[in-house]
Amino acid sequence: MFGPLLTIVTGILLAILYFPAEQHLRLSGIFPSRTEAALRVLATQPKTSKCRNIGSQLGLSCETVVVNPAFGIAYLACEPMTSRLNYNPTMGNLKGEYAGHGAVYSLDLKTEAIAKLSFSSPLPSNLTILGLNFALKDKNTAILALTNHNPNGGRIETVSHTKGSLTLDPIDSFKTKQFFDWPNSLAVLPDGSFYATSGPKHILEVFTPIQLGSIIYYDAETKKARVVAKDINFANGLSFSPDGSHLYAASTNEGLLIYKRTNLDSGALKLVEKVAIPFYADNVSVHPKTGAVYVTGHGNAVSFLLTMRDFKGESKSPSFVSRVVNNTGEDVFYGHKYKQEIVFVGTDDMFSTVSHVAVDLGGRKTLFGALATKGVGVCDWVL
Numbered sequence: 001m002f003g004p005l006l007t008i009v010t011g012i013l014l015a016i017l018y019f020p021a022e023q024h025l026r027l028s029g030i031f032p033s034r035t036e037a038a039l040r041v042l043a044t045q046p047k048t049s050k051c052r053n054i055g056s057q058l059g060l061s062c063e064t065v066v067v068n069p070a071f072g073i074a075y076l077a078c079e080p081m082t083s084r085l086n087y088n089p090t091m092g093n094l095k096g097e098y099a100g101h102g103a104v105y106s107l108d109l110k111t112e113a114i115a116k117l118s119f120s121s122p123l124p125s126n127l128t129i130l131g132l133n134f135a136l137k138d139k140n141t142a143i144l145a146l147t148n149h150n151p152n153g154g155r156i157e158t159v160s161h162t163k164g165s166l167t168l169d170p171i172d173s174f175k176t177k178q179f180f181d182w183p184n185s186l187a188v189l190p191d192g193s194f195y196a197t198s199g200p201k202h203i204l205e206v207f208t209p210i211q212l213g214s215i216i217y218y219d220a221e222t223k224k225a226r227v228v229a230k231d232i233n234f235a236n237g238l239s240f241s242p243d244g245s246h247l248y249a250a251s252t253n254e255g256l257l258i259y260k261r262t263n264l265d266s267g268a269l270k271l272v273e274k275v276a277i278p279f280y281a282d283n284v285s286v287h288p289k290t291g292a293v294y295v296t297g298h299g300n301a302v303s304f305l306l307t308m309r310d311f312k313g314e315s316k317s318p319s320f321v322s323r324v325v326n327n328t329g330e331d332v333f334y335g336h337k338y339k340q341e342i343v344f345v346g347t348d349d350m351f352s353t354v355s356h357v358a359v360d361l362g363g364r365k366t367l368f369g370a371l372a373t374k375g376v377g378v379c380d381w382v383l
Contacts, residue, residue, distance in 0.1 A: 046344060046366075046381050053350050054107065055114045056375030062105070064132045064185075064283065065369035065376060067358045068142055069109075071163045074358060074367055074376075075144065076105040076114070077132035081313050081374050087128065088371075089149050089182045090199050091206070091308045096151040100126030104146065104168060107376060109363050114376075120169045123157055125150035131185040133194075133238070134161075144168065145194045147183040154182045156218070158192050172220065179216050179225065185283060187238040187247060192220035195228070195247060195267065197235035205234050209253050217267025228269045229259060237283030237356070242291050246272075250281035256295055256324055256340075275338045279320045280304070283356040293324040294343075294357050294383060307353055307372050319346035319354035319370070321383060343383050350377050359383065 055062075061084045064077040079102045087098035104117045131147040140163045148155040158172040171192060176183050184199030198214045200206050205213070213235030218225040229235075234252035241248065247269060249257040255277035259269040282297040298304045299320050307315040321344040326337065346354050346368070356369040359382050368377030 046379065046383065048348055048350070048379070050381060051350065051377055051379035053375040054112050054378050055105075058114065059374055060105070061372055061374060062369045062376050063130055063371050064356050065107075065358050065367045066133055066285070066356075067109070067360050067367065068134060068136075069288070069360070069362055070136055070139065071142065071161075072109050072362075074107040074109060074360070075132055075134060076107055076369065076376060077129045077146065078103055078105050079129060081372065082311070083128075085308065085311050085313055085372060087149075087151075088130075088308065089154075090130070090184070091305075093308070094151075099128045099149070099151050102127040102129035102148075104129070104132065104144070106166075107367070109360050109365070112378060115166055117161065117166055117168050119159070120167050123148070123170060124173045125152050125155065127157070131183065131196075133186040133188045135188040135190045137190045139163075143171070143188060143190060143192050145186045145188045145192075145196075147186065147196070148173075149182050153177050154180070156183050156186065156194065156196055158194070158220070172223070174218055174223075174225065176216075176225075179227065180214065184236055185238040185250075187240050189220075193267070194218050194220075195238055197232075197238055197249060199236070200234045200252075206252060209233055213251070215247075215249060215259075215269065217269075219267070226267070228267050229257075229271065232257065236281060237285075237295075239284045239286045239293070242286060242288055248284045248286065248293050250277075250284045250295060250297070252280050252282070252297075255281055256284065256293060273337060275324050275340055277322050277324075277340065278342065279322070285356065285358050287359055288361060291326070294359075295322045295324060296320070296355055296357050297322075298353065298355075304353065310372075313372060313374075315372075316349055316352040317372075319351050320344070321346075321354075321357055323383065349373070350375075357383065 060078040061081040062076040062078040083098040083101045086095040128149040134144040142161045146157045154176045156174045159168040180198035184197040187195040211231045213232035215229040217228045237250035247259040256275040258273040279299040303317040307317040353371040
């Protein structure tokens with residue numbers, strides 16, 4: 001009963017002893033208030049009156065949302081909200097009886113209808129999903145990778161999806177224990193190979209600068225994986241650049257990490273840039289045309305922790321989205337390679353604990369996935 005709570009309290013006490021008070025205040029987002037500061041610098045806040053919540057009646061929280069424009073859908077990684085709050089190893093919530101209730105859903109980008117995608121054959125263990133991503137194998141086939149936080153051990157499931165189908169066909173299942181306990185986010189290649197982040201090894205890593213995280217590369221042909229980046233503070237979201245030459249990773253306290261893919265066969269990476277983000281970075285996504293990187297995250301450590309430990313789902317925590325763009329070469333950013341700016345601050349209940357955004361250029365929409373908010377936010381504008 002007291003195990004997870006004792007772990008959290010011990011971690012906080014150790015962190016207080018180890019890190020300076022000023023660093024704690026800055027990282028926490030309490031003083032100065034990160035939310036108030038973000039609202040002051042935000043040039044134009046998009047109108048939330050043009051937003052709506054889709055699927056809240058299903059009682060699902062969908063942490064990850066990715067758009068597949070070729071199929072006219074978005075993939076959603078969803079859990080019943082009660083399951084997400086009571087079983088989430090990343091946050092130290094380990095009530096195993098709530099595990100195994102996750103599923104992949106599709107959201108029709110035109111009709112906004114949500115449908116559950118079933119598996120054509122059973123997975124090695126029931127799905128407890130957090131991260132999801134995909135790549136197109138051909139015009140009618142998508143390859144998806146899913147993180148599975150089953151209590152028996154973290155896995156990454158690879159499945160195929162045929163356009164128009166409500167079925168997912170399992171291909172491969174990789175157990176991550178050799179590298180880390182709980183895989184977090186994914187970036188997928190058309191042959192089923194993928195990159196994956198480790199997530200936090202310990203909850204102490206979530207809100208301190210400890211660097212225990214890593215990125216692995218899994219080769220679908222050889223069925224072998226290796227570490228291609230390490231010493232990351234809470235390795236979180238992942239996404240490729242539009243041309244596939246770079247891999248973007250979110251580090252909760254370090255910001256956006258930009259890696260060059262130096263060897264496409266081995267998956268080797270080279271860290272080429274770090275871009276500071278003024279909040280806890282969670283997931284990353286990329287504008288498919290401009291290449292702008294959207295970093296989504298959380299600004300107040302206390303409200304976020306309270307929300308993720310509120311098993312009734314009544315607490316709320318503000319969310320942030322920052323856009324990072326590359327310098328065009330005309331030095332318009334006054335010597336900086338990248339420009340980072342906050343483009344959205346979510347203080348409405350609909351945007352509590354938002355962890356991922358995706359843009360639908362065809363419908364001129366932005367989609368919001370969240371850890372502890374029922375449904376998916378859909379807005380009639382593109383960030």
